[in-house]
Amino acid sequence: MLLIVGEQYAAWVFTVASGLSILLLVIAVRTWPRGERCRCKGKRRTWWQKCTMGWFFWRGRCWYILKGQEADSHGMVQCPECGTNSKASRLKKDGRRFKFGNIGLVFLTVAVVTGYLGPVRNGTWTRVVPTYPLVILTDTSFGMTRTDLRKEIVKRVRNGSVNGRSARALAKILAKDLRNDGIWGSASSAMSMLKKLWPDSIEALSHETMVGDGQSKALAAQMLRQRIEVPSEILLVACVSDLHDDGDVDGWEMMEGNARQAAEYLLRWWSISSQYVLEAIESSDEQQRFLAATIAGFAGSTEKREMVVNILFPHLLDNSFYGDAKIAAPAIYHLGPKAVPLLQQKLKDADDQARSILLHIIERLENPERAFNHCKNPLPKLTSRAKDPLEAPLSTLMYNFWFVKDSNGTQ
Ligand SMILES: [Zn+2]
Known part of the structure; x- marks a missing residue:
């Protein structure tokens, strides 16, 4: 305890002395007798x-x-x-009669000596600097990951003493840390701090979903999805962009599952996200198009119904994608009875697998009271995770979702 008090004291002395020495030396130079x-x-x-x-x-x-x-x-x-x-x-x-320069030198000496004795060497000087200046310094080379300054900031964030203007300024800096900067652990440490700074970090995170790189956009959107109560327009746009195929983006391991989470989120908020999702149905990115159509299907969209069927139908075929039929089938099913004529048209282009799935869906839509295992047209096995895949929630079906072409050509 005594040691801590001593350290604190030295840190105060160091900070005050260095501040005063700079101030006095500046005054001395400017008022030098001429x-x-x-x-x-x-x-x-x-x-x-x-x-x-x-x-x-x-x-x-x-x-x-x-x-x-x-x-x-x-x-x-x-x-x-x-x-x-x-x-x-x-x-x-x-x-000036007063020798500011000499007084400044005295304080400088005090600062150098106390600094050498402790605060600078062990980083305790940061403890006595007020939070806002410390936050401003965080964005300089003094505040890089794992410096004393950064450690002090982390400590203050953890004990909740960073708020208001300081919190918002810090969140802006941390949001940039979410980018793929090649520094190991900087993004995950920034994430945990941004969570602590919530809700002061909302603005910075929303901004990052627009200006960041692939990794920071996805991470920021993910954090906002998990915490925000009612999504903003910016977040919905970020989620739609998350539906993109990002398998070739650097830092993809940080973003694992972001497309899946975004899809579930957009479905949950269909009442306000539909316009953005329906736009993405016409995307040039195959994964984004597929997921947008899936969301619209699950939501039972009345708009662009035919387009949804056209996008999802190829995924019922015994194609080279892995695990897409188990998602496409229920998405088509949730479009409801009005989709039946569209499905009947598709039967002529269907292979054995797609044909069985379509017939089962049509039968279920026309006989909603009929149980999954009492249908004349049984559903081929699409997944082991749900007994009745057509009624399973999207989150169950998208578990471990990878939009990859599988060389074995299953499902
Ligand atoms: Zn005299």
Whole structure:
């Protein structure tokens, strides 16, 4: 405890002393005596004045202005204030009497010594710096990951002492850390801090979903999805963009499952997300198109029904994608009875697998009371995770979803 108090004390001394030394040295340089020689030096110092080092802090002992005083034939001027005789050429230059520079040097020495003894070496100086300046420094090279400054910030965030303006400024810096910067662990540490700073981090995260790189956009959207109560337009747009195939984006391991989470989220918020999802049905990205159609299907969209069927139908075929039929089938089913004529048209292009699935879906839609295992047209086995895949929730079916072409060509 004593050690901690001592460290705290040294840290305070260091911070105050370095601050004052900088301030005083700046004042000293700016008010350096420049004018003419006109000030009285005063009487000789007494031994007492020498001992108290008054000479170190004050210029001259009298400082009376001798301007206008005539020098005698020996070039001497007598001060009317203290009576000292001084040579005119030896008078002091006009300027500040106070020796700011020397006082600044004293504080600088104190700062260097205490800094060397502790705070700088063990990083405790950061403890006494107020939060806002510390946050501003976080964005400089002093505040890189794993520096003393960063550790102090992390500590303050954990104990909840960063809020308001400081929290918002810090969130902006941390949101950039979500990008794929090649520093191991910086994104995950930023994530945990941004969670702590919630809700002050909402604005920074929303911004990052628009300006970030692939990784930070996805991570920011993920955090917002998990925490925000009602999604903003920005977040919905970010989620739709998350439906993209990002298998070739750097840092994909951080984003595992982001497309799945985004899809579930957009489905949950269909009432306000439909316009964005329906737009994405016409995307040029195959995965985004597929997921958008899936969401619209599960939501029972009345718009673009035919387009949804056209996109999902090929996934019922025994194709080279892995596990897409188990998602496409229920998506088509949830379009409801109005989709039946569209499905009947598709039967002529269907292979054995698609044909069985379509017939089962049509039978179920026309006979909603009929149980899954009492149908004339049984559903081929699509997944082991749900007994009746047509009624299973999207999250169950999308578990471990990978939109990859499987060389074995199953399902
Ligand atoms: Zn004088």
